[in-house]
Amino acid sequence: MILGNGRVFTNDDNGRVFANGALLIDGDTIQEVGDFVDLCRKHPDEEVIDVGGRLIMPGLINAHSHIYSAFARGFAPKNPTRNFLEILENLWWLLDKELTVEDTKYSAYATFSESIAQGVTTVIDHHASPHHIEGSLFAIAQAAKDLGIRTSLCYETSDRDGALIAQQGMEENAAFIRWAQQEPGDMVSGLFGLHAAFTLSDETLRECSRLARELNAGFHVHVAEGVDDERLSLERYGLPVVHRLERFGILGEKTLAIHCVHANDEELDLLRQTNTCVVHNPESNMGNAVGTSPVVKMLEKGLMVGLGTDAYTSDLFESMKVAKILQSHALGDPTVGFSQALTLAMKNNPIIASRHFKKPLGRLMRGAYADVIVLDYDPPTPFNEATAGGHLLFGLSGYQVRDTMINGRFVMKDRILLQKDTALLMAECRKKAKALWSRL
Numbered sequence: 001m002i003l004g005n006g007r008v009f010t011n012d013d014n015g016r017v018f019a020n021g022a023l024l025i026d027g028d029t030i031q032e033v034g035d036f037v038d039l040c041r042k043h044p045d046e047e048v049i050d051v052g053g054r055l056i057m058p059g060l061i062n063a064h065s066h067i068y069s070a071f072a073r074g075f076a077p078k079n080p081t082r083n084f085l086e087i088l089e090n091l092w093w094l095l096d097k098e099l100t101v102e103d104t105k106y107s108a109y110a111t112f113s114e115s116i117a118q119g120v121t122t123v124i125d126h127h128a129s130p131h132h133i134e135g136s137l138f139a140i141a142q143a144a145k146d147l148g149i150r151t152s153l154c155y156e157t158s159d160r161d162g163a164l165i166a167q168q169g170m171e172e173n174a175a176f177i178r179w180a181q182q183e184p185g186d187m188v189s190g191l192f193g194l195h196a197a198f199t200l201s202d203e204t205l206r207e208c209s210r211l212a213r214e215l216n217a218g219f220h221v222h223v224a225e226g227v228d229d230e231r232l233s234l235e236r237y238g239l240p241v242v243h244r245l246e247r248f249g250i251l252g253e254k255t256l257a258i259h260c261v262h263a264n265d266e267e268l269d270l271l272r273q274t275n276t277c278v279v280h281n282p283e284s285n286m287g288n289a290v291g292t293s294p295v296v297k298m299l300e301k302g303l304m305v306g307l308g309t310d311a312y313t314s315d316l317f318e319s320m321k322v323a324k325i326l327q328s329h330a331l332g333d334p335t336v337g338f339s340q341a342l343t344l345a346m347k348n349n350p351i352i353a354s355r356h357f358k359k360p361l362g363r364l365m366r367g368a369y370a371d372v373i374v375l376d377y378d379p380p381t382p383f384n385e386a387t388a389g390g391h392l393l394f395g396l397s398g399y400q401v402r403d404t405m406i407n408g409r410f411v412m413k414d415r416i417l418l419q420k421d422t423a424l425l426m427a428e429c430r431k432k433a434k435a436l437w438s439r440l
């Protein structure tokens with residue numbers, strides 16, 4: 001098919017923009033990107049989908065989220081919650097313990113529906129449901145398949161609830177990674193999930209490392225998010241967090257180190273040397289008041305830093321904008337943050353995703369997966385190669401996304417999700433959320 005007759009922002013190496021462009025899509029893959037009239041002339045027999053002058057761009061990649069937090073919206077912790085550790089204890093570690101596999105599946109429906117609606121076509125998720133671990137990742141994968149979204153999943157192994165639950169976490173990761181590696185197509189992949197260094201013993205880290213090596217899998221782990229992760233690592237093990245993870249072979253190009261707010265210079269250098277990916281989550285860092293991630297310094301040091309939402313939102317456009325203003329604000333310099341925010345979301349997220357999927361994502365170019373979004377956007381100023389970044393940061397939001405295509409198939413058209421009745425899904429989510437709150 002030809003998808004075109006709109007402004008096309010390719011996000012390819014040259015950031016090409018076509019004033020009236022089109023994509024030629026064959027199956028799950030983009031075959032050609034070019035001028036709409038030229039492509040129609042060259043391929044007269046192709047079905048043409050006319051976007052009526054709207055903006056066509058690649059689907060966005062969320063490099064870190066938690067579907068398990070979907071039912072927290074509107075819930076207020078009962079106990080006083082004054083710092084990050086208390087947020088974990090009074091909110092997340094209460095809620096996740098009550099999630100059944102069915103709750104997990106509906107939490108995934110909620111998060112993935114919003115993601116698709118806001119133009120996110122790949123979600124890299126980090127899951128926890130410590131009293132119902134077995135089958136939880138498979139339930140999330142089923143929800144993703146039902147809605148047609150691309151995902152990388154993992155279970156957050158932790159010793160916080162004892163040895164048995166840690167063991168179950170490892171088993172769920174291993175079983176899921178094995179399954180995902182054999183699953184036909186390229187819609188789902190698995191990482192080995194770790195909560196964070198401060199909830200993992202040396203024995204557990206050693207075992208996780210052994211299992212992941214056997215499976216040739218990378219890790220997905222929170223690193224130095226709060227100051228306590230660093231403090232506890234130094235107190236208990238005499239090593240900074242990143243160095244402790246390195247000791248167990250956790251770092252590497254397939255590993256995602258989330259946050260790294262409090263990582264020191266030596267730790268950042270070690271992340272760089274091991275080619276480990278870092279994922280920045282600006283709204284989450286601000287909301288949890290954990291500090292400001294040294295994103296500008298990380299990029300200057302040559303680290304591969306991507307952008308996630310940590311489930312604060314599913315709208316990557318929002319996170320991009322907040323990433324920009326947070327760096328400007330924190331460094332007291334309005335000239336920093338703009339290019340860095342775009343680098344994280346538009347350049348590095350596609351590179352990070354390419355370490356987990358077989359064809360390029362997040363770019364409209366020959367050979368890339370046809371993960372494409374169409375937005376209602378009639379720009380008030382010129383939209384071209386030089387100005388596209390300004391439009392992405394200050395002109396667009398997830399709510400302008402009208403159509404979402406993933407793997408060459410429309411999963412949302414005219415803002416209606418095509419695979420499932422979202423009204424029914426959300427009604428069931430509200431029922432499940434209410435029941436879950438009554439148990440907290």
Ligand SMILES: [Zn+2]
Nearest residue numbers: 066222258310
């Ligand atoms: Zn997180």
